[in-house]
Amino acid sequence: MLLMCVPVIGQNAEFSPYSRFGFGLIGSLQSPVHAGMGGMESVLTTSFQFNPNNPASASALSQTTFQGSAVTTHLQMRQGDEAKATALFGSSGPLGLAIKKQGGKNTLILGVSPFSNSGFALSRNSETDGVGSVQERYNGEGGLSKAHIGWARTIRSRGYVSAGVADSVLIQTNTLHLGIQTQYLFGAVSRTSTLNVIDPTFLDHRSVIDMKHRSIAPDLGLIYNHLLFARYNDDLSFEKSASLRIGGRFTPKTTLFSEISHLDETTQNLGGIDIPLDTALYIPTESVSGQMPTSWNLGASLIFDHANGRHLGAGVEYTETQWDRVEEGLHSSLRPDGMNWVRSRIFRAGAEWTLGNTEQRHPTWGKANYRIGISFIQQPYQIEGSQLVSRTVSGGFSLPLIGSRSMSRLHFGMELGERYTEDAGLNENFTRIHIGFSLMPFFKNNWLRERLYD
Numbered sequence: 001m002l003l004m005c006v007p008v009i010g011q012n013a014e015f016s017p018y019s020r021f022g023f024g025l026i027g028s029l030q031s032p033v034h035a036g037m038g039g040m041e042s043v044l045t046t047s048f049q050f051n052p053n054n055p056a057s058a059s060a061l062s063q064t065t066f067q068g069s070a071v072t073t074h075l076q077m078r079q080g081d082e083a084k085a086t087a088l089f090g091s092s093g094p095l096g097l098a099i100k101k102q103g104g105k106n107t108l109i110l111g112v113s114p115f116s117n118s119g120f121a122l123s124r125n126s127e128t129d130g131v132g133s134v135q136e137r138y139n140g141e142g143g144l145s146k147a148h149i150g151w152a153r154t155i156r157s158r159g160y161v162s163a164g165v166a167d168s169v170l171i172q173t174n175t176l177h178l179g180i181q182t183q184y185l186f187g188a189v190s191r192t193s194t195l196n197v198i199d200p201t202f203l204d205h206r207s208v209i210d211m212k213h214r215s216i217a218p219d220l221g222l223i224y225n226h227l228l229f230a231r232y233n234d235d236l237s238f239e240k241s242a243s244l245r246i247g248g249r250f251t252p253k254t255t256l257f258s259e260i261s262h263l264d265e266t267t268q269n270l271g272g273i274d275i276p277l278d279t280a281l282y283i284p285t286e287s288v289s290g291q292m293p294t295s296w297n298l299g300a301s302l303i304f305d306h307a308n309g310r311h312l313g314a315g316v317e318y319t320e321t322q323w324d325r326v327e328e329g330l331h332s333s334l335r336p337d338g339m340n341w342v343r344s345r346i347f348r349a350g351a352e353w354t355l356g357n358t359e360q361r362h363p364t365w366g367k368a369n370y371r372i373g374i375s376f377i378q379q380p381y382q383i384e385g386s387q388l389v390s391r392t393v394s395g396g397f398s399l400p401l402i403g404s405r406s407m408s409r410l411h412f413g414m415e416l417g418e419r420y421t422e423d424a425g426l427n428e429n430f431t432r433i434h435i436g437f438s439l440m441p442f443f444k445n446n447w448l449r450e451r452l453y454d
Contacts, residue, residue, distance in 0.1 A: 014117035015075060015087045016428060018388055018419060020140050021339050021381045023213070024118030024189060027346075031094045032069050032411035032434035036396025037350030038373025042223055042247030043301035043315040044350055045177075046369070048398065048409050048438045052094050052113040052148060054249040054297070055179030056221030059152035062407060062440075063102040069093035069411070069436030076429045089119070093436060098152075109150040109181055117143040118189050133198040142189035144213060150181020152221075164234030171230060177247075179221040185256075185292070188212045196269060206274060208263045209333050210285075215292050217254040223247035225303070240306045245315065248298040253326070256290040260333050290329040295321040299348075310356030311369075319346040323380035342387055344380040349373060350394075369398040371413070383421050392417030396434070404442070411436040 019025045030039050033049040041053045045060040049067055072090040096111030122138040159173040188211060195205040223245065230241040264281035267274040301315025320343065327341035335341070350373030355366055372395045379388040396413030413434035420427045 014073070014143075015089050015119040015121075016419065017077070017120045017122055017426060018379075018381070018383075018421075018428070019118040020120050020122075020138065020191065021336070021383065021388075022334055022341070023116040024143050026116045026344070026379065027377075028117060029071060029091070029093055029114045030413075030434075031067065032396055032413035032436040033371065033398065035415055035432070035434050036371035036373060036394050036411075036413035037352055038348040038375040038392065038394055039346070040299065040315065040317055040348050040350045040373065041297050041319070042221070042249060042317060043245045043299040044313050044352055045223060045245075045247075046352070046398075048407060048440070049411065049436075050096065050098055050109070052096055052111050052146070053219070054221040054223070054247070055109055055148075055150040055152050055181040055219055056177040056223045056247065056249075057152075058098045058100075058107045058109045058150075058179060059105075059154045059177040060223070061098050061100055061107065064100050064441060065098045066096075066439045067098075067436065068095045069434055071435075072433045074431045077426065078429075079426045091117075093434065105154045105156075107152040107179075109148065109152060109179070112145055112147045115144040115146045115185060115187070118191075119143075131197055131199065131202060135196045135198065137194040137196065138192070139194075140189065140191040142187060144185055144187035144189075146183045146185055148181045148183040148219070150179060150219070152177065152179035154178075161230045161232065163232035163236045167234070167236065169232050169236050171227075173227045175225040177221075177223040177225075179219075181219045181221075183217055183219055183251075185213065185215040185217070194267075194274065196274075200268075203277065204267045204269060204274065205280075206265055206267050206276075208265075210261045211331075211333060212259040213256060214258075215254055215256045217251055217292060219249060219251050221247070221249045238307050240304070242305075243303040245301045245303055245313075246299070248296065250297075251295040253294045253322075254292050256292045256330075258288050258290065258331055259285050260288060260331055261285045262333070288331050290331060290334075291326040293322045293326045295319070306356055308356035309354065311354040312351070313353070314351040315349070317346075317348045319348070320344065321380065338384050340382040341380050342382045343378075345378045347376045349375075364399055364402060367400050369409075371396045384423055386421040386423040388419070388421050390417055390419040398438075406442050407438075407440040409438045411438065 014025050045057045047062040050058040075087040077085045094113035100107040124136045155176040157174045160168040163169045191209045193207045226244045228242040231239040262283040265276050266278040297319040299317030304312045323341040324343045352371040375392045377390045381388045392415045394415040398409045398411045401408040415432040418429050
């Protein structure tokens with residue numbers, strides 16, 4: 001098979017031959033902060049960016065936050081020792097708004113984020129007895145997105161801890177973040193296959209499948225922080241602390257509504273243009289229903305803080321989506337020959353930290369937040385008996401906007417990864433660069449607070 005070289009930037013967020021299956025590559029794009037931590041969803045929350053997959057993470061924000069991002073990907077594809085190709089493409093990332101009063105308990109969540117992406121262009125040349133040279137072409141584009149609206153709330157508890165030898169101080173000991181959101185899944189995927197006989201005395205064939213999908217589902221999120229210890233000195237000043245954080249997200253099984261049309265036609269190539277001659281099969285748009293699977297996420301992390309501003313968090317997460325339990329209900333266009341839906345499993349580990357003594361360091365880099373992470377993702381597609389998997393190593397940092405006189409930040413993330421199946425022979429190596437922002441109000445603008453006087 002000959003892989004085509006595509007050095008362009010288009011609307012597809014992914015360009016991969018593996019995206020020709022199902023809905024495309026699922027869950028491949030994250031916000032810059034979470035991409036830099038291996039895609040952690042629940043247990044490495046920050047006060048300046050929330051994860052759209054877990055609504056509970058929005059309640060950890062310090063105040064109203066508007067966030068957005070963009071991603072650029074460089075892809076290298078290799079099949080065997082000779083067939084190689086490269087592609088460069090870009091897309092927007094998750095976009096969201098969380099409305100929260102500074103120090104408040106409730107947060108309103110609005111946003112849209114990618115769910116899956118499909119983009120590919122393949123060709124294969126062969127010789128057939130009695131026909132001669134034959135070229136097969138496979139093209140596809142599209143993807144699904146999620147629009148979500150939700151609510152998050154923080155529940156806090158307090159307790160006394162020792163301060164020095166004979167004193168104590170009342171502090172916040174446990175925090176429970178709860179979140180619920182409604183996600184509306186929508187989008188379209190189009191796939192075209194063409195059989196082109198080079199000899200003009202033979203007619204060609206083209207098949208086009210257009211699919212539109214939509215679904216509504218709730219996401220339930222929970223994050224719990226438990227103070228392990230906190231140390232205060234005789235002056236009641238904070239010295240250091242450690243906390244355990246446990247979190248997760250649950251999405252139940254819901255109905256998938258699809259509109260699918262199928263066209264098979266005989267064509268003839270004239271001057272490089274495929275001219276339709278006759279329709280062999282036409283199935284007009286039909287409305288069918290299936291199911292979207294149950295999905296859940298669970299993780300744990302340890303958080304350490306110091307009086308000099310030093311901060312460290314490290315954790316692990318596991319995510320599972322039960323696609324194998326809904327395969328039979330999916331339309332045949334989503335279950336082509338040679339591909340089966342299987343259970344998707346994701347293992348992630350990540351860490352984030354801030355250097356201490358920021359005033360003694362660089363005025364910008366000393367206040368930055370840094371991240372690293374790894375992930376192992378099993379996509380829900382089994383191709384000729386071998387499951388599609390990907391592995392990534394990631395990193396990133398966030399810089400405060402010093403001149404903004406707010407908590408606003410710029411975010412940078414990078415992922416280095418590979419995507420493959422054991423038997424397909426096609427290996428992909430990709431590099432993703434994420435750039436994003438979190439904008440917060442000017443520190444004197446106390447949004448959502450009642451005026452003390454007119």
